[in-house]
Amino acid sequence: MTKLTTGAFLIGILAIGYFTVVQPASAVAQSLDELATGCAGCHGENGVPIDKTIPNIWGQNRSYLLTQLLDFKRGHRVNEQMSPMVEALSKTDMEALATHFSKLSWPDLQQPPVPDDVKAKARAILNPLNCRGCHQEHYQGDMVRPRLAGQQDDYLVKTMTDFHTGDRKTYLGMVALMKSIDEADIKALGAYLAALKLPGHIDQPH
Incomplete structure (x- = not known):
């Protein structure tokens, strides 16, 4: 084996060893x-x-x-x-x-019904803020904003609370809006949004 061939052989062995030993398990495609x-x-x-x-x-x-x-x-x-x-x-x-x-069908999360006074309270908070300006008329979301209608009640409350306290800062507009709301009112908003269904849309039972 010539000197050049030996060198190439050693480089090849080292390369194989690198990819075998050093590459993390996460590199394996799933x-x-x-x-x-x-x-x-x-x-x-x-x-x-x-x-x-x-x-x-x-x-x-x-x-x-x-x-x-x-x-x-x-x-x-x-x-x-x-x-x-x-x-x-x-x-x-x-x-x-x-x-x-x-592409999957939105499931029916069987959210509890909301009393009329809670609905009125939530609308009185949401409408002046024009939340439908971003989340659309039925809170179905758009290309970049999430659907809120029918989402998990507790998740909605936690998310809005995190924006209110500043623990979540990924959307500065949401931080400003939620800070303008009394934290005690956020529970009513979560219940109202969670109970909404899209017109003409039947959520899939679980």
């Missing part, structure tokens, strides 16, 4: 089904989350889902469950997951 199954551990196999403070993601707007995954990946949002889950995801993985879940 199928979309495998990735989605990991999400189901918290968000529910049938679209109904295992905890009321966890959001429904079935049928949620694609761009919003992708933005949230990217925010967790970049550390703009921190959550003890979500942050480790997205650490190994590529942008392609996140785009595939956002597309997958956005």
Whole structure:
């Protein structure tokens, strides 16, 4: 074996060793089904989350889902469950997951009915703030804003409270709006929005 050939051989061996030993396990590609199954551990196999403070993601707007995954990946949002889950995801993985879940039917989370006085209170708060200007007429969201209608009550309350206190700062407009609301009124908003259904739309039973 010549000196040049020997050198090339050694470089090849070192390269193989690097990719075998140094490359992390996360570099192994997972199928979309495998990735989605990991999400189901918290968000529910049938679209109904295992905890009321966890959001429904079935049928949620694609761009919003992708933005949230990217925010967790970049550390703009921190959550003890979500942050480790997205650490190994590529942008392609996140785009595939956002597309997958956005195409699923929004589940019926069986939110409790809201008394008329709570409805009136919520509307008196939401209408002057023109929340439908961003979240649309029926709170169905748009290309970048999430659907709020029919979302988990406790999740909505927690999210609005986090914006109110400044614990969540990913949308400065929301921080300003929620700070203008008394924290004691946020529960009424969550109950009202959670009980809304989109006209002509039947949520899937779980």
